[in-house]
Amino acid sequence: MSSNTQLFFIPIVFGGIMIPIVLRNTVKEILRGLRKQNNIQIILGMTPEYLAILSAIELSIAGILGTICGSILSTPFAQSFYNFLVSTQGIHQFPLMTIRFSFQAFLITLLLITIVTLYSGYISSRRTFYKIQKDIENINVKNKDRFYYLKVVFMLILNISIVAYFLSLSPERLGINSFGTLSILLIFSEIISISILINVCGKIILLFFSKIFNTISNRFSLSLLNLATYSINEHYDTFKKIYIPITIISIFVSGFSSLLIDLPDGGDSGTRTSNMVIFLSAPILIALANTICMMLLLQEKETFEIKQLFILGLRPLDIFLKKVFEILIYSFTMLLISLMCNFMLSLMFVRITQLFNKTMIWLNIWLPSLLLSLAIFVLMSIVSMIKVINTKWDILEFNIDTDI
Structure with a gap:
């Protein structure tokens, strides 16, 4: 430089x-x-x-x-x-x-x-x-967003077009050296396009998996799981505001880790580590700040819901389990979205490794999503447990002041 x-x-x-x-x-x-x-x-x-x-x-x-x-x-x-x-x-x-x-x-x-x-x-x-x-x-x-489905279709076409061009015979016509730079730009474009697609259609995917869990809960008479799916359908914005940014970061980490390790110019471990910091530090910090901010903004709404469930007769343990089921559905959906998007990216990386006579390291693209989904499930469960523990349960005690 x-x-x-x-x-x-x-x-x-x-x-x-x-x-x-x-x-x-x-x-x-x-x-x-x-x-x-x-x-x-x-x-x-x-x-x-x-x-x-x-x-x-x-x-x-x-x-x-x-x-x-x-x-x-x-x-x-x-x-x-x-x-x-x-x-x-x-x-x-x-x-x-x-x-x-x-x-x-x-x-x-x-x-x-x-x-x-x-x-x-x-x-x-x-x-x-x-x-x-x-x-x-x-x-x-x-x-209602009149152009919602139009945006979903447009982003799907854009993602499919990038991957299709990548899998075509263009690398052979351009030459490996020329395609090397172009391939990195295309991968960056695909990661960003996938992120926008997730942000647009994350609601549909969440409600689809919520319907599956609702069917399971009705099949086996799991009342708390059924209540969790109902809450998700009513407050699906929580997934969009907290979990989708983390899903996007998971795809960024998976994509860049494969990009820096699988390609011939990935460098030694120190270079790869510093490159990961350079590329991912800002997105990760932004997603972390967003998650903390949204949790604080939604604090009042969640506290009101916890107290309402307690008034309706649920025990604190039942409320905690209901929140865990919600987090499980969110995390499961987040994991499947990440894996589906990683599959699209893996097709591009397989193509690159074939051109450079390398072997695709599948662990680099799948492991970050698995670890991040598990980490967010554990972290959000701990947060929910702390919220339930810190809730004042004396809300049914009424004090009547009488002036004499």
């Missing part, structure tokens, strides 16, 4: 690709929370224009606070990131470099975040508030 600062362009690019894919639902959930506070004001006669400006300002304040915290943390984290690469590759590949806080970069970032949050918050909120006002006037609520 002519400059070692070019190294940071790769995490920025991949982080930029992942932000709209992963964080879209988180931002929508935040905006939904802001709108709930303002919906009653529309009914009372407040103009949507004023409320849209108010929501945009609220969102921009949160963005400014996040920018300040992120700018403070970014310098030590970036330095640790670079020191890791130096320790794995040596100073001949990555010269020693000190990363200092840049006030100019901080101001530019703060300005960009403020503009983006103000504009997007205003446009999105304005559209929603005017729709709410119209629905209130017409007493008619419709919330």
Whole structure:
């Protein structure tokens, strides 16, 4: 590299690709929370224009606070990131470099975040508030995506086209050397296309497997499993907001691990490790931040559901088992989606290894999905257990204050 600062362009690019894919639902959930506070004001006669400006300002304040915290943390984290690469590759590949806080970069970032949050918050909120006002006037609520199936079909065609071109005779016509670079670009494109497809049609897949578990629960009279499938059908957004980003990361890890190990220029173990950090650090951090944020945003809803089930007569142990069944269905669906997508990627890697007379290492593409699905099942089960344990179960005790 002519400059070692070019190294940071790769995490920025991949982080930029992942932000709209992963964080879209988180931002929508935040905006939904802001709108709930303002919906009653529309009914009372407040103009949507004023409320849209108010929501945009609220969102921009949160963005400014996040920018300040992120700018403070970014310098030590970036330095640790670079020191890791130096320790794995040596100073001949990555010269020693000190990363200092840049006030100019901080101001530019703060300005960009403020503009983006103000504009997007205003446009999105304005559209929603005017729709709410119209629905209130017409007493008619419709919330359907007319182009949903069109988007699913388009993404399916795009994924099939990439894989079909990869499996065609184009490599032989282009030559191995020319196809080497093209193959990497096609694999990157396929991973991103698969991620978008999962984000679009994840709901259909989840409801399909939920129906299968519902049939099993009715067959063997498993009431808690039946209740879990009902809750999933009612609150399927949880899968889209928490589990789909993790599924996308699983595909990223599987794809890049195979790309860096199976190909001839994968390098030694140190190079592969540093390359994995460079390519996957930003997407993984974004998905982790999204998961934590969504769990906090959904905390109030889950606490209300736990207390409601307790009022209806379920014991704390039954509530915990019901949550475990939900997590099992989510994790099982996440695993199958990952494996199906990995199968598509494996066809491309088999083609590459044939061209370079290598052997496909199947473990690299299947193992990350298995481990990540198991890890998320265990982690979310522990989180649910902590929530049940920390719930106050004295909600049926009524205190009557009498003035004498």
